[in-house]
Amino acid sequence: MAPKAKVKPRKPIRKRWWFRIFLLLCLAAAAVLIYLDYTIRIKFDGKKWALPAKVYARPLELYAGQQLKADDLEFELKQLGYRFVRRIGQAGDVVKLDQHWRIYNRGFQFWDGDEPARQIRLEFDSKSLLSLTDRKGKALDLVRIEPLEIAGIYPRHLEDRELVRLIDVPALLGETLIAVEDKKFAHHWGVSLRGIARAAVANYKAGARVQGGSTLTQQLIKNFYLNQDRSLKRKAQEAVMALLLELRYSKAEILEAYINEVYLGQDGRRGVHGFALAARHYFDQPLKELKLPQVALLVGMVKGASYYNPWRNPARAKTRRNVVLKLMLNQGLIDQPAYKAASTSGLGVVKPSKRKTQKYPAYLELVKRQLKEDYKEEDLRSEGLRIFTSMSPTVQRKAEETLSRKLAYLERYYGLKKQPLQGAMVVTSVGSAEVMAVVGGRDAKYSGFNRAIDARRPVGSLLKPAIYLTALSEPEKYSLATKISDSVVKVKTPEKTIWQPRNFDRKSHGEVMLYKALASSYNQAAARLGMELGLAKVFDNLAALGIDQELPPVPSVLLGAVDMSPLAVAGAYHTLANGGVYASLRSIREVSSATGQPLKRYPLTVQKRFASGPVFLTQFAMQATMRVGSGRFAYTVLPESLEVAGKTGTTNNQRDSWFAGFSGDHLGVVWLGRDDNGKTPLTGSSGALKVWAELFSKLSTGSLITQPPADVEYYWVDVNSGKLSQQGCDGAIELPFIKGFEPREQIYCQQSQPKKRSWWQRLFGG
Amino acid sequence: MVLLKVMLPRVLSLACLALVGCANQAPAPQGDGSGYQGRATPVAVEESDAPSQRTRPQEPSVIKKPGASTAQPVPIQHREATPKAALPPAAQSLHRSAVNSFKRGDFSAAIASAERGLRISRTSPELLLVLARSYVQKGNVSQARVFAQQGLRYLSNTNRSEKKAFESLLDNLAP
Numbered sequence: 001m002a003p004k005a006k007v008k009p010r011k012p013i014r015k016r017w018w019f020r021i022f023l024l025l026c027l028a029a030a031a032v033l034i035y036l037d038y039t040i041r042i043k044f045d046g047k048k049w050a051l052p053a054k055v056y057a058r059p060l061e062l063y064a065g066q067q068l069k070a071d072d073l074e075f076e077l078k079q080l081g082y083r084f085v086r087r088i089g090q091a092g093d094v095v096k097l098d099q100h101w102r103i104y105n106r107g108f109q110f111w112d113g114d115e116p117a118r119q120i121r122l123e124f125d126s127k128s129l130l131s132l133t134d135r136k137g138k139a140l141d142l143v144r145i146e147p148l149e150i151a152g153i154y155p156r157h158l159e160d161r162e163l164v165r166l167i168d169v170p171a172l173l174g175e176t177l178i179a180v181e182d183k184k185f186a187h188h189w190g191v192s193l194r195g196i197a198r199a200a201v202a203n204y205k206a207g208a209r210v211q212g213g214s215t216l217t218q219q220l221i222k223n224f225y226l227n228q229d230r231s232l233k234r235k236a237q238e239a240v241m242a243l244l245l246e247l248r249y250s251k252a253e254i255l256e257a258y259i260n261e262v263y264l265g266q267d268g269r270r271g272v273h274g275f276a277l278a279a280r281h282y283f284d285q286p287l288k289e290l291k292l293p294q295v296a297l298l299v300g301m302v303k304g305a306s307y308y309n310p311w312r313n314p315a316r317a318k319t320r321r322n323v324v325l326k327l328m329l330n331q332g333l334i335d336q337p338a339y340k341a342a343s344t345s346g347l348g349v350v351k352p353s354k355r356k357t358q359k360y361p362a363y364l365e366l367v368k369r370q371l372k373e374d375y376k377e378e379d380l381r382s383e384g385l386r387i388f389t390s391m392s393p394t395v396q397r398k399a400e401e402t403l404s405r406k407l408a409y410l411e412r413y414y415g416l417k418k419q420p421l422q423g424a425m426v427v428t429s430v431g432s433a434e435v436m437a438v439v440g441g442r443d444a445k446y447s448g449f450n451r452a453i454d455a456r457r458p459v460g461s462l463l464k465p466a467i468y469l470t471a472l473s474e475p476e477k478y479s480l481a482t483k484i485s486d487s488v489v490k491v492k493t494p495e496k497t498i499w500q501p502r503n504f505d506r507k508s509h510g511e512v513m514l515y516k517a518l519a520s521s522y523n524q525a526a527a528r529l530g531m532e533l534g535l536a537k538v539f540d541n542l543a544a545l546g547i548d549q550e551l552p553p554v555p556s557v558l559l560g561a562v563d564m565s566p567l568a569v570a571g572a573y574h575t576l577a578n579g580g581v582y583a584s585l586r587s588i589r590e591v592s593s594a595t596g597q598p599l600k601r602y603p604l605t606v607q608k609r610f611a612s613g614p615v616f617l618t619q620f621a622m623q624a625t626m627r628v629g630s631g632r633f634a635y636t637v638l639p640e641s642l643e644v645a646g647k648t649g650t651t652n653n654q655r656d657s658w659f660a661g662f663s664g665d666h667l668g669v670v671w672l673g674r675d676d677n678g679k680t681p682l683t684g685s686s687g688a689l690k691v692w693a694e695l696f697s698k699l700s701t702g703s704l705i706t707q708p709p710a711d712v713e714y715y716w717v718d719v720n721s722g723k724l725s726q727q728g729c730d731g732a733i734e735l736p737f738i739k740g741f742e743p744r745e746q747i748y749c750q751q752s753q754p755k756k757r758s759w760w761q762r763l764f765g766g
Numbered sequence: 767m768v769l770l771k772v773m774l775p776r777v778l779s780l781a782c783l784a785l786v787g788c789a790n791q792a793p794a795p796q797g798d799g800s801g802y803q804g805r806a807t808p809v810a811v812e813e814s815d816a817p818s819q820r821t822r823p824q825e826p827s828v829i830k831k832p833g834a835s836t837a838q839p840v841p842i843q844h845r846e847a848t849p850k851a852a853l854p855p856a857a858q859s860l861h862r863s864a865v866n867s868f869k870r871g872d873f874s875a876a877i878a879s880a881e882r883g884l885r886i887s888r889t890s891p892e893l894l895l896v897l898a899r900s901y902v903q904k905g906n907v908s909q910a911r912v913f914a915q916q917g918l919r920y921l922s923n924t925n926r927s928e929k930k931a932f933e934s935l936l937d938n939l940a941p
Binding site: 061063064065066111112139141142429430431432434515516519579581601603604605606607608612620621623624627628640643664665705707709710733734735 | 837838839840841842854855856858859860874875877878879881884885886888889908909911912913915916918919920922
């Protein structure tokens, strides 16, 4: 009998090799799942995207009595994408009936509170806003229009997006998106087997990839977590992650992420992501104000943003849009009349030239430099900071246009086609020291060399007011009526050379009153006065005005042999315009977080650098410059009633043409010249002043403050002798003096208009 | 007699002019009195009035004022102190808001509102006063002093009570 085969005891399952491999695989799969789950959560729960910092212009504040031209308001509203319509319907609509306007403004979350969306009514005259009421006619004190977004500081990978909450997304857009991209979105678990099978059949029949079977969730996973690789492994990973995402998060959260993530085009090197940004990019409208055909186009573009680009391929884009509209009709999302109207309408995209690229590179450069003092660059590129600046779109536009037009005119006039002129301009408000406009060159859209900030050129006579301010700060020695000699002046230098500045007209003008010497910009008088005062004193006052660069200790500095940028000149002149109170020029008002939480405010900080009296007298002399001196061209374009003060500047061989001047509200500095530092035919008067005057004629600006400080009084003086005179006397002019330092001696008055004499006076004399 | 009366001032004026001219005819500075005279840097020059090489570009507008040497430097009618207009309603509203914030002890908000108001009415003594007082509360005396000085500078002479408020504030802030 054959021995009974030994029956091997059965190994327990856990010891079998295949079970061990299976277990190992399970463990590996679990590890992968845990890892994928972790990957999903870490990105989905945390900060999903690196958000660019958004830079805003100042908000336009509307109030009754405001100096505001209707044209300027129209420009600002158009920049903001407001629609000029016949009947007001939704936020963003404007109805304009002659001088009567109705605006449905959009709400905005400002630094210091929310501005509600509401309908307002305005009434204008030619120069100002007469009244501001709500729709029921109740007077409103103040309304802030949302600020214009002027730039973004983008992440390094150049993805731009504007986040939107699902609650703020038009329902029609969400429904259309689901209808077009993933009909079963509400029912599947991230992967649709039926969808994959359908796509496979379609692709097989076509012999190419014509249809994708991805759900919205899979598309989100692909865009958000994975690369564009189409390998099987990547597809498997995508499916697993889609399942996990569906398990972890609600459909609403997934849809919201998709709406913000989806790629919808390219703006130069900047990628346009999310429907909210795409709405602004293509239509210049907020997402919730989009019309039906616009919604259909955007949803249609998800299939291929570049292929269906409405600017490059308008016919293709329209066909695609109409396919989407048809689908909306079939799904019952819209009715037949709406379909018909929408499918026959134009694409409604903005003109390519109006697209919101970086429109104000010169101003943005200033903002970035100020931001760098407080923020890391990486934070600016990723934290979605909201930066509120003081840039005025109206002033900026006027400054750009004026500079460009005037330069073209001057080139034409002087025949300078082969030696093109360049220019730069800075405009600030007076008092708040806020920079309103920066023009870095004649092509303001070009983000190259910023002449307003970086071009340092000799300033010529722009420093002369500091000499006169120094003198007038010693009222016991100098007043505006003090006579100074304009004869030839010679200064021996340590190098044994003689510094001998000459007047522009190569003439000497004898004894001239101080105000006249400044108004006419006499070099010899200014040099003599500066040397009388001592360079140290003048230099101290230049520093006190705000010129913080080191000045060469040479007398020629008195006449402006110092290189400065227009921005630096504006800083110094602001102290003069602001009654001797120094305030550092600034471009940023506030910074808040992506969610609107206030982070930092930049308050006005001031220092009293000069007594009010001497500054008032210096301003007077600079007003005289504009009325009877080297700046008087200005009043060929400015209204006579507008009081402004300023100073021209020209350098050797007329290489630089400068003008710096101010009204009661605005300060402007203009430089013209050539990039190669070549000669020009321009003086300060014939070049920069013309740009400045034209700009100021277009600004809504007020006069200088005419009320003298408490220690200043006006007196009539004789222009020849400088002695006290009387109104109506020959050669009598009225000048302001520091109280107690007016001339003591009185001249006998020769009335220019003889009094009516009685018959006996005519007969006997007297 | 009449002739003397007419001629005398002219004679006197000529004499005065000569004297003043002599007195002011200081010798050209030689540059040895100050430590600042340095190398002969290229000197900037300035036009007196007119453009130089060619005639002034012909623009649509024409120059109205020839600018005689004895012309009044600044028109008189524009120089007379005009009575201060009341604060515009928008600035009043911001002033109220600043005062309310001040009363609540939120001095930063008071400063923000006052600054916003000053953008509308930059010389408003009311707004400058609340700004100065807010800085006092924040312990920034130097800022407070400058804003108070500015407020006093722009105050009309008729406003006695505010003048007193500024003066007493400045007295307290005196270094």
